[in-house]
Amino acid sequence: MIEGIAHLGLLDDEAIGLDTAALELAALDHPGITLRPYLETLDNMAEQAALHGAAARSARERASVLSDLIAGEHGFAGDRATYDDPRNADLVEVMERRLGLPVSLSILYVGIARRIGWQADALNTPSHVLVRLGPDTAPVLIDPFHLGAMVDTAQLARLLAHATGGGAITAEHLTAMSNREVLVRLLTNQASRAERSGNAGRALTLYQRMTTVAPAHGFGWWERARLELTGGDVAAARASLSAMLEMTRDPAMRAHVSAALDALAGSSD
Numbered sequence: 594m595i596e597g598i599a600h601l602g603l604l605d606d607e608a609i610g611l612d613t614a615a616l617e618l619a620a621l622d623h624p625g626i627t628l629r630p631y632l633e634t635l636d637n638m639a640e641q642a643a644l645h646g647a648a649a650r651s652a653r654e655r656a657s658v659l660s661d662l663i664a665g666e667h668g669f670a671g672d673r674a675t676y677d678d679p680r681n682a683d684l685v686e687v688m689e690r691r692l693g694l695p696v697s698l699s700i701l702y703v704g705i706a707r708r709i710g711w712q713a714d715a716l717n718t719p720s721h722v723l724v725r726l727g728p729d730t731a732p733v734l735i736d737p738f739h740l741g742a743m744v745d746t747a748q749l750a751r752l753l754a755h756a757t758g759g760g761a762i763t764a765e766h767l768t769a770m771s772n773r774e775v776l777v778r779l780l781t782n783q784a785s786r787a788e789r790s791g792n793a794g795r796a797l798t799l800y801q802r803m804t805t806v807a808p809a810h811g812f813g814w815w816e817r818a819r820l821e822l823t824g825g826d827v828a829a830a831r832a833s834l835s836a837m838l839e840m841t842r843d844p845a846m847r848a849h850v851s852a853a854l855d856a857l858a859g860s861s862d
Contacts, residue, residue, distance in 0.1 A: 601806045608803070609772040611715075612684070615697070615779060618802060619685040631688050638662065639708035652727025653743070655711055659702055659726070660741025667691065670714050671696060671738030682733050682783045690755070694817065695722040698737035700731060703775075713732075714769035720756040722778070723749075724727025725769060773807040784816070793820055809840045818853070 599618055612635055616628050642715040646658040663669050671679045672692035680686035682760060684700065687693035699715040699722045706713035706726060710740060716723045716734070725732045734744040744752070753766055764793070770778065784799035797820040803813035814837035831854065838850045 595621070595801060595805055598802060598805055598859055602808050606771045606773050607711075610704070610777075611700055611707070611772050611775060614772070614776055614806070615684040615700045615704075618776065618806070619683045621802065622683060623685055626685065628656055628685075628804055631685060635704060635708070636689060638667065638705050639661070642705050643709040646711075652731055652733040655706070656733045656735050656741070656782050657707060660735065660743075663702060663737075664740035669693065669701060669737075671695065671698065677786055679786060680782065693738075694782065695736070695738040696775070696782055699724050699774060700779070702735065702737045702741065705735045705854075716766075717768045717770050717774070718756065718766055719751065721752060722775075722840070723752075731838065733800075748841050773810070777803055777807050777810055777813065781812075788820075793823065796820060797824070804836070808836070811841050811846065812841070822857075827857060 597620065598614075599678060601614055601617070613632065616631055620628055620756070622628050642658060642662055646655055646661060649655045664787060664801045668691045669687075670692060671694070672690075674676060675681075678695070680690060681692060681694045682697050684693075687697045696715070697857050698816055701716050702724045706724075712727060714725050716742035716856065717724055717847045720801070721736075721738065724735050724737055726735060727733055734745050734749060736742050736744050757766075780799050780803045784803070786795075787795040787799060800813050800817040800820065803810065804817055807813060818830040820839070821827075821833060834850055834854050834857070841847050
């Protein structure tokens with residue numbers, strides 16, 4: 594079934610439709626599903642956003658349009674009651690239940706905004722993805738998990754302080770993620786929850802999807818190799834590490850991966 598997302602790994606990042614790609618990933622867990630109704634819903638929501646936002650010029654006005662439409666009219670909200678429910682990171686389930694995680698709801702907000710030509714990005718905020726709407730010179734931050742509420746400077750500082758445990762806040766925390774980085778974060782969220790629940794096989798499947806969508810992302814290959822080795826598949830672990838070595842240019846990481854491969858050289862399959 595992973596062949597259904599193979600094309601995502603071949604596309605330039607800017608050619609990836611973020612919401613469509615997230616639906617294609619979710620479809621892997623819904624055999625036989627047709628995505629047409631979900632894509633039509635996104636199209637209809639984009640048409641509504643274009644209509645309601647025709648006179649909206651500032652990022653603040655556009656943020657209000659999005660939150661009124663997505664949270665207000667369509668009822669999408671963060672799932673506070675069952676936050677760790679795996680369905681919250683599955684965009685098909687998110688669209689059915691109108692509940693999700695910060696990252697999955699951010700994909701929805703960014704996707705709708707981009708469909709009508711508005712500048713929007715999911716930010717690399719730790720633990721709780723936010724969306725930046727508008728140009729770099731006058732952006733607005735919104736929190737899709739909390740009904741698309743606008744986030745002011747003081748609220749952002751509190752969120753980051755909580756997420757980092759009072760640690761240093763860096764520019765990286767407010768960097769716009771690429772489309773692949775957003776999908777990797779979505780998959781990492783699912784994989785980490787699967788492994789914490791004791792389902793290593795499910796976690797491995799998710800890392801396999803990650804390396805298909807983002808083949809140059811070293812973390813996915815490393816975690817895939819770790820789980821393959823834990824499961825006793827030494828040959829698969831070697832292959833994953835070798836793929837990671839081909840993709841990695843950082844000298845320290847290359848040395849680390851090479852050492853891991855050397856350690857496996859004498860292992861039997």
